[in-house]
Amino acid sequence: MIQPFTSDPLQWVAEDGRPIRELPARFTPDVLRDLYREMVRAREFDKKLVTLLRQGRTTFYAQASGMEATQVGLARSIRVGHDWVWPYYRDHALALALGVPMLDLVSQCLGTNSDLCRGRQMPHHFGAARQNFVSISSSIASQVPPAAGNAMAQKYLGVDEITVCTFGDGATSEGDWHAGMNMAGAAGAPCLFVCENNQWAISTNLRAQTASENIHIKARAYGMPGYYVDGNDIVAVMEVLSQVAGDIRAGNGPALVECLTYRVGSHSNADADAEKNYRTREEVNAWLARDPIVRVERLLDHLGTPVSAEERAELISATHREVDEAVLKAEATGQPDWQIMFEDVYVDTPVHLREQAAFLRAEQTVLTDGGVQA
């Protein structure tokens, strides 16, 4: 039994790669290698997308580097395509690990015709129905009440699904976070709330965000258990999350899990240089030293099944190829044309939208014919 409300984050594997507690049997070298590969894939996706951003081929990007153990560990603790996920905008490692195809993620970032979301949202705001990975809204914490409702529906329908809702540390200050948590608690809804506590909300440190000792203790306000996990230790993440997910699926109501991690990159492209104003190089370096991927590498070393330099290089270049191919494929589908703007506003197209579309059609035609005659 894993204890809620611990004062320190639960850990299985120390930073040097040695297990602190007995390594659960399911973490065979093969399984660990698979986790490792998935994390590296996400890390390299970050790198490639930052490059695409620099090249001006996309306009926004929010790295998850440093947070891969939390996101991949979460994906491996639930039933893919069966459970539902209301994620937030930093969750591409989660999306990848849930099996959202690389092409879908890249297409969304590029806003091409191959984008499942039809170019409607800014980059890095994914949505993939096949994986029950609900389209992300930028509005922080706005996914929390709907996640509670999604879980209430699951309970109503009597299905054995659960709902996962992720958010950052900053998100916990929003009123909607409270509204969703309290609703899920009161309804006993099967919802797994996962805080990806990377300790910063843009430039605002968790200590300025709230006076509470930590995030998971806030679960007390909603009558649900709160767990505290080392979010850079994928074994700990999976041990805690799979037990908690199981409890929830068994009908014990919602729970909150705080994964303590760190965003080693910038908040987004928007603050690439600015972060030096608000945090120290030392702090970043200290967390770079706690890299979740390196920890698994060390564990594999310790288990006598090290990752070779070639394997690593190959994995990296395979991911780069995967991204490159996806980019080519996505770009080949072209950009959606203006008509896309008027679709999916409603199930039908009411008369005022038809008129506005007709207006734009006329304008576009004139433009194609050589500009407006003023």
Add this chain to the structure above:
Amino acid sequence: MIQPFTSDPLQWVAEDGRPIRELPARFTPDVLRDLYREMVRAREFDKKLVTLLRQGRTTFYAQASGMEATQVGLARSIRVGHDWVWPYYRDHALALALGVPMLDLVSQCLGTNSDLCRGRQMPHHFGAARQNFVSISSSIASQVPPAAGNAMAQKYLGVDEITVCTFGDGATSEGDWHAGMNMAGAAGAPCLFVCENNQWAISTNLRAQTASENIHIKARAYGMPGYYVDGNDIVAVMEVLSQVAGDIRAGNGPALVECLTYRVGSHSNADADAEKNYRTREEVNAWLARDPIVRVERLLDHLGTPVSAEERAELISATHREVDEAVLKAEATGQPDWQIMFEDVYVDTPVHLREQAAFLRAEQTVLTDGGVQA
């Protein structure tokens, strides 16, 4: 030192009127008598106003009967006219005990020209600048973030005031409650949050409102102490609140105090009959037996200084006279005329409001001259 986060409400005086702990020296029979009188005054105000309501002389009323120890005790724990109060709509006992004149309260309920708030709000939504008793908004919990801001301003200005913010149990579910609590915690603002937990929010019981064990534990989410008090025991209320107010004034940051009490009357005139749908007569009777006024009567008995039947009768009729006189005085000032509608929207009156006022002036003139000619 009073302990936060107790599992049971702190009590000083048992229901039978006997002190459970040593009665603090300041609670002399004279002081207790004064508290008693203030509580009876509030109770009788309730009765008179319900009568006025039945007579159709006012249109809304929200009784505080049963909650007098909480509200009067709070008023006696802070510095009147020095500290600031962001109250909620059920706080007339608090207002009276803070020295808001009866005439002001009655005028607000009647919406007469003598209303400090100029007839702008529905009855029972008071506001009195002289007592720093900030005008009440119906929108539940919307006073909580401003109360935090008020306290932040006090801290900024370096004054030795504190801010009091009151709300019901239901209010704690609103997002704004969370936003205000968290802001106050993060800012270390001198704010005393008082939950008047009467266990019902209209027809919704606290158990359906939230899955948390109680209200005060929610303070953990904001890094502030949470206290649990028998809100029907005015000695306990004052012991806890005056210590907590002192702590806050000393610069220790905000705190949450939950006063466990009960609304023995209906939610408002709107559900006078409806409450039988949602709660049992037995429950109401059980709480009627824990009446906060009776408890002080018994304590005075126990101390050998009983309240005589005549004293009680006199007190009651004095209050009734006080209300009657206030009603006459208020009604004599008449109802504000239509012009009041366009004032206090802004500090000035912009042109569009001047035009709308001119339009209405013309209309009113025509009407006085005998109706519109259609």
Add this chain to the structure above:
Amino acid sequence: MTATQSKPNAKGAAGEARTLTLIQAITEAMHEELARDERVVVFGEDVGARGGVFLATAGLQEQFGPRRVFDTPLSEASVVGAAVGMAVRGLRPIAEIQFADYMGPGFDQIISQAAKIRYRSGGQFTAPLVIRTPSGGGVKGGHHHSQSPESYFTHTPGLKVVMPSTPYDAKGLLKAAVRGGDPVIYFEPKRLYRAAKGEVPAGDYTVEIGKGAVRREGSDLTIIGYGGVMPDAEKAAQALAAEGVQAEVIDLRSLVPWDRDLVLTSVAKTGRAVLVSEAPRTSNFMGEVAYVIQEELFDQLLAPVGQVAGFDTPYPYVQDKVYLPGANRIAAACVRALNY
């Protein structure tokens, strides 16, 4: 309540008509939809045992049980957000906001989640849901029990917005809203809850969202309104008739989308329009109706489009009746248009 005691004909077509109040028609619509479709759930603050503060949901929990009809915590963001999540996961939620004045705390859920999830996901996820809420003045409730916030929502693409003024429409529009594919904000003019009575067929029928209704035919001028102002609009038309002026009266019923054809056809015929609503004037929905009329019928208009609306002040308590556009004010606006 008769409405909840009657045995609605859940499957078949509309049955015989009875006289119901507006609120009875609303209750009956929910009753029938709950009976018709297991995916329909009804929830909000105090809608269960209490039956809602206006009793719109009275008897529903008793009949359908607390699994399908239930109280929520006191949070409009919880209510709306839960509705969004339920709808995404396949239910058909009917959520109540106790007063339209309290949509504020749920505003971001409405505009960021309900209104945009279909669009932002490219149609992968949708939120067909209904938010019912009593709105409008005339009940001496001061500004937090009297406001008419519908214009905020008509200005938010992705939402459909309706407001019935008759029991017939109340039932039919609510059913259409429950069955449609979009989030619908369904405003209930609270001062008509019991004041508006009319024939309502037992059993099933819908009123198409987006279609207005001509309440009275006339050739001299068109009065266009919706919701709580309709009885006064009709009274004004009667008063005008007594003076020999034939006003056509249109009830929009649906604001997004609104029935441009009906309005333009009528004003093309009469040449004069007076728009009536009780929401504050600046940036209200009627501005759009006025705009379209003057744009489309510039040459046919015989007078400027007239407008009677709420004043640009918070809704006052003591001046409740003066604030609202009554029949006199509407008639006077018509006279101004006629005498232009």
Add this chain to the structure above:
Amino acid sequence: MTATQSKPNAKGAAGEARTLTLIQAITEAMHEELARDERVVVFGEDVGARGGVFLATAGLQEQFGPRRVFDTPLSEASVVGAAVGMAVRGLRPIAEIQFADYMGPGFDQIISQAAKIRYRSGGQFTAPLVIRTPSGGGVKGGHHHSQSPESYFTHTPGLKVVMPSTPYDAKGLLKAAVRGGDPVIYFEPKRLYRAAKGEVPAGDYTVEIGKGAVRREGSDLTIIGYGGVMPDAEKAAQALAAEGVQAEVIDLRSLVPWDRDLVLTSVAKTGRAVLVSEAPRTSNFMGEVAYVIQEELFDQLLAPVGQVAGFDTPYPYVQDKVYLPGANRIAAACVRALNY
């Protein structure tokens, strides 16, 4: 940044003019107001060390310290609510909402507290505060970084609403807002932050809230806009001038209250009006301007009031540029009005 390094002349009158960008002018206004009045505080999400995501508050914390310029928790209700409480207790808060798209979570604080406290208290308590927020499209931000929600606030009595389009106005209006007695929602057209450059006097001056400005005189038609669309409105006027048409261009600057006199005088002269904004069409603020023009100048209008606005769809990502009314679309609307 020059703006924060310059030593503003906090007491005296306006000094010599320099060329600043819109955002520099905003920073300078806050800088000077902080220096002028100890009651002024600046706060919001990431406005401290980070200087705001657009750097509008860059350097202010460094200069005035974290007591006067500080970060808040990530909650717009906290930000607005704190501003209300501070203002009631005597401070002069300038609160930042990081993007206008995120006013949703603070909406009830704005409409129920900030907008109504003066009214509901009979003037006993007031909330003179400024909420600054970047709004509008053109930055490829998708719907949560591009919306123009100003109409919601113009429809809320008790709020003043302004939106500058030039550095001069940005500074002067912000100062006027800080010193006034009312809650002011101050929208900053983010696509002009660095694109709009202009002369700004060093030191003190204000621009009166409620007054528009004629950007270009003309006799054939009046183009009326505000905020981010202004440069394109002027470009359209230039294009028209090349064809021999003289358009008058009015920048409203202030929406509540708006300068009816200026607008009506101009349209009375030209006989034609085209209204330009980027907010969704239905129930947008320009509906009110159009309404007043047709009501007051019915007989003088030579063509229907024209309007170019945002489409009634959520703001799209890929079609960012197509969604926005550009100079071509504005010019085309003018041509339609001229050829009517």
